[in-house]
Amino acid sequence: MNDSASPTSGRRFDSGAGSAPTHWHALPREEVTTLLDASSDGLSEQEALRRLAQHGPNALPEPPRPSPIGRFLAQFNSTLIYFLLAAGAAAFVLGHIVDASVIIAVVLVNAVVGFVQEGRAEQALQSIGNLISPRAAVIRDRQRLSVHTHDLVPGDLVLLEAGDRVPADTRLLRARGMLIDESILTGESVATSKREEPAALNAPLGDQHSMAFSGTTISAGQGAGLVVSTGSRTEIGRIGRLISEVEPLATPLLRQIDLFARRFTWAAILVSGAIFLFAVLVRDYGWTEALIAVVALAVGAVPEGLPAVITITLAIGVRRMARRHAVIRRLPAVETLGATSVICSDKTGTLTCNEMTVRRIVLPAEEGTVSIEVSGTGYEPVGELSWSDPGDPAAAAAAFARCALLCNDAHLHAREGSWRAEGDPMEGALVAFAAKAGFSAVAERGDWVRLDEIPFDAGHRFMASLHRGPGGQVIICVKGAPEPILAMCGLAPSELERWNAAVASLAADGERLLGLAMKRLDEAPARLGFEHVADGFELLGLAGFIDPPRREAMEAIAQCRRAGIGVKMITGDHAATAGAIARQLGLAEEPVVITGADVDAVSDEELVALVARTSVFARTSPENKLRIVRALQSTGAVVAMTGDGVNDAPSLRQADVGIAMGIKGTEAAKQAAEVVLLDDNFASIVAAVAEGRTVYDNIRKMIAWTLPTNGGEALAVIGAITLGITMPMSATQILWVNLVTSITLGLALAFEPSEPGIMERPPRRAEGGLLTRFMLWRIALVSVLFMLASFAMFGLSLARGQEIEMARTIVVNTVVVMEIFYLFSVRFMHATSITWRGALGTPAVLAALVAVVVAQLAFTYLPPLQAMFDTRPVALLDGVMIVGVGVLLMVILEIEKAVFRRFRVFDPAEM
Structure with a gap:
């Protein structure tokens, strides 16, 4: 450091964000000190205030947050919602208050559910800001002070100790046994060792050993350094800017629903306009009569409950996934x-598993080396040692295990049924290995008292410990990177070549390596120094570690x-x-x-x-x-x-x-x-992906069930106007059908379990339309079948001399029964529905079936509903005929599915 520079000298550090070096890790300490105009006495308070005014507080900017009103209004930002609102307004203007109220209520329910589910706004930047420690130890005016991290400035001399969270990006000037957990920045599972020497200019973040980055945690050791970047100019701040620059993407479902809604809206507008003009100009309808017919068409065509049912289906998926973690x-x-x-x-x-494990050890043997496999995973001290080479390496393994325990500061604890390492993960793995070899950490450490130690440091890359045994023996144990350990053992060239080959083999398998060695002394020195670990060691072997899959x-x-x-x-x-x-x-x-x-x-x-x-x-x-x-x-x-x-x-x-x-x-x-x-x-x-596929399948089933039934109603209205005949259902009756069936039968599909083989299918095309070719065909086919059945039952009733109110009642019940049978068919898009499982249904399907049957009985036979919807009681023979139409529909659709599967008319992924 530049000790000659006074904290109150006339020099001024004026480097802003644009001109400051971006390679502090590669600069020598002296140059860093000069560039920051710093000294070992720290900054003066006046200078710190000046720099704080220049660079701003050491904090990240608060992200903009949408207001609750804005978030609620955003739920209406959908073309389909706009169309539903317009349909509701039109129904209100024409005096159809019930129709309008139901449509508006459905839209509001959909918005409220979405608002509640998405209530938590994006807070990523704020969360990053919370990673910064509230206080930091600094040297200012030759005194150690505790200051708020917001007040740190470039050039501040900060003191760092184990357990601290680094308050700002810092160029280390001194590092003693310092290990920093940088996993939040690098994703690396093992703490990074730090030292003050410059790192390579092109070193990636994880290899910048001379830097301590804001928000990371010091696992061991201590040190000091100069703050080089604060606030948004830190590594965390740079990531924060990346977050703010990323625009959230619309999901495939939202994109598909939006595309479907736009196309559906324009198609509905064009068809409604065309029908209105046709009714007025060709069929001589009055303006009011034509508008009522168009409203009936809109009520029949618009899937009022679809947005809410999709939202509920997604919410059910949320609950299912929560059960799968x-x-x-x-x-x-x-x-x-x-x-x-x-x-x-x-x-x-x-x-x-995020638990380091000794996978194998390589020990010296008479004929070279012997490799011992170690079973067991994690820190649980349960496993066995096995080897295939001839001989008995038990004595060598015992010496290795003892050294692994003594030159080690970690402890293992069993908590809530699982074992945890207190200390360095690799040292914890060595303690677990020693237990597998039959050694007790408490007993060995009690017998072999530690007298002194040389802590691990990135500069020398080993740890050494001095011990006195139960018989007065004195030993030094060392543990560290293979290169310095091998150098301490004075191996012959042939031996060194053999051990280097073992190191290369273990490293090629992706294992992290530690070498262990021991040295016997006649008497214990007063203090363990580097002169005692220079040479004369007996190599005990190598340990290969891995975080097991x-x-x-x-x-x-x-x-x-x-x-x-x-x-x-x-x-x-x-x-x-x-x-x-x-x-x-x-x-x-x-x-x-x-x-x-x-x-x-x-x-x-x-x-x-x-x-x-x-x-x-x-x-x-x-x-x-x-x-x-x-x-x-x-x-x-x-x-x-x-x-x-x-x-x-x-x-x-x-x-x-x-x-x-x-x-x-x-x-x-x-x-x-x-x-x-x-x-x-x-x-x-993967379990969540399977649930997601099930949710999408269920949404497709609901669409495949909803659109054809609505389409059949709309075609019936269009057919009646085109042919100039009485409509087989009134607008209010159509709304009854849509309302009752969507909240019962349609919602039941949201609870459908996964179909067999759901994870054997390839992913669907994200940019494909919500309506596949198969679904378009199915919608057209079922819509036509519904229309034909409606006209057939309507015409047959009138031909038998029944009044128009009775004919319409029969048609409404026919449509509902067809929807019930169609529900059982659509439950299995990829397989036949005529099975025992298909007939039994699910609790949700059976409950919906009971609810809709009860509702239809009330619609048909309850006087208040008869008065409201202008219905008449249906005779038993008519009821049997209505059920027969539903059975016929299901048979036709099951034949269609079988033919398509047999001749592969459509891609199986579309079905």
Whole structure:
């Protein structure tokens, strides 16, 4: 540091956001001190105030928040809603108060449900701001002070200790055994060691060992450094700007509903206008009579209850997914999950257990080395050691295990049925390994008293501990990176070559490595110094660590591949480690691994082809993740993105559906996501995708049930006006049918379980229309069948001499019965409905059936409803005939489905 510079000197640090260096990590300490005009005495209060005025507070800007009124009004921003409101207004003007009231009520219910479900506004930026520690220890005017982090400025000398949250981006001037958990920025599971020497200029964020970034947590050690960036200019602030620049995407369902609503609205307007002109000009209807006919057409054609029923279906999906550990923050995300074609997943804790485990150890033997496999996962001290080489390495394994326990500060605890490591994860894994080898940590550490130690430091990359044994023996145990450990042991060239080959083999499998060695002394020195660990050690062996993959994640990935869903791992971890995990997970036959640097090196156009063939993206930055997601989306893929850190928030927001981790996820990630996993498990994502597919299937079933029944009513009105005959149903009767059946039969479809083989089908095309070719055919066919049945029953009744009121009553009951039988047919879009399971229905279907039958009996036989709807009691023979029409409809539709499946008239994915 520049000790000669006085804190009150005349120099002024004027570097603004645009001119400040962006490579502080690569600059020597002296140059950093000079550029910031700082000193070991700290800034003066006057200088700190001046810089605070220049750079602003060390805080992130508050994001704009929509008002509750604005959020409520946004629920009406839909073409279909506009049309429904216009239809309601027209009905009111024409004196059809009941019709108008029901339509308006349906629209309001839909808006209220959406408002309540989406009540929490986006708060990602605010959540990131909450990561900044409220107080920071600084040196100012030669005194140690505690100041609010908002008051930190570039050039402040901050003091950092274990447990602190770094208050601003800081260039370290001193680091002693410092380990910083940077997972919220890099996604790397293991704490990063820090030292004050400059890092390489092109070092990625995770390798900038001379920097401490705002919002990260100091796991061990202590140090000091100069603040180089504050507020929105920090790494967290830069990610915050990325979030604010990402426009939330409309989900596939919303896009499809909007397209359908626009087309439906224009078609309804054109047809209504044409029918009105035809009635007036050709059939000599009066203006009022023609308007009433058009209102009847609108009431018959408009699916008044469809928006509300879709919203309720999504809400039911939310409840189902919650039972499978996926909490939905925004309703449309339920359906979007079902359209997912690519899942971009974090590695640590999602695909893996997030618990370091000693997978194997390599020990010296007479003929070279012996490799011992270690079973068990996580920190639970249960497992076995096994080897296939001849000989008995038990003594060597015992010495290795003892050293692993003594040169170790971690402890294991069993809490709520699971084991947790207190301390460094790799040290915790060594304690678990020693227990598997038969050693008690308490007993060994009690027998071999620690006299002194050299803490781990990134500069020398090892830890050493001095111990006195029960018989007075004195030993030094060392543990650290293989290179310094091997150098301490004075191996012959041939031995060194053999051990280097073992190191390369373990690293190629993606394992993190530690070497262990021991040295015996005649007497204990007063203090353990570096001169005591320079040489003379006996190499005890190497330990290979891995964060093991979740077993259920492997099964879920296999299920994704069968369902045509691509899975890509995006992680901040090293390429070799990520590649090894990908192979174990079965992510691809031969997983292609690239790094963030490779992503940076290609253009956006080239990246599209690169991401298509890549399974693993390692050492990625937030910008890399954003570009990867956008490249996938440019191909038409529906992308689900998982994440837990602040660095994941921009890509979570960009993805079609963002999935945050509920256990280890930051609040920023949760607020940016649409889905939060309660168990941080990849298998829960796949379960949620299956639920999403079920929800979409059920929405399609409701549309396939609603539109043909409404279409049949509309065709009956059009046919009556075209032929110049009496309408078979009045507008009020049509509204009764739509209201009663939509809140009973239509809603019952929302509770339908998954159809068999739902995860054996490929993802649907996201940009495909809401109405597939098969559904368009089905809507046309069923609409015509409903119209023909209505006219046939109406004509037959009149031909038998029954009055028009009776004929209309028969037609209304015929339409309702047909809707009941059509419901049983449409419940199985991909299979026959004539099965025992199809006949039994579900509790929701049976309840809806009872409700609609009771309502129709009241409609037909209850005097007050007879007076309101102008109905007459139906005779038993007419009732049997009405039921027969419903049976005939179902038989026709089941024959149609069988023919289409047999001759593959339509793509199975469309059915």
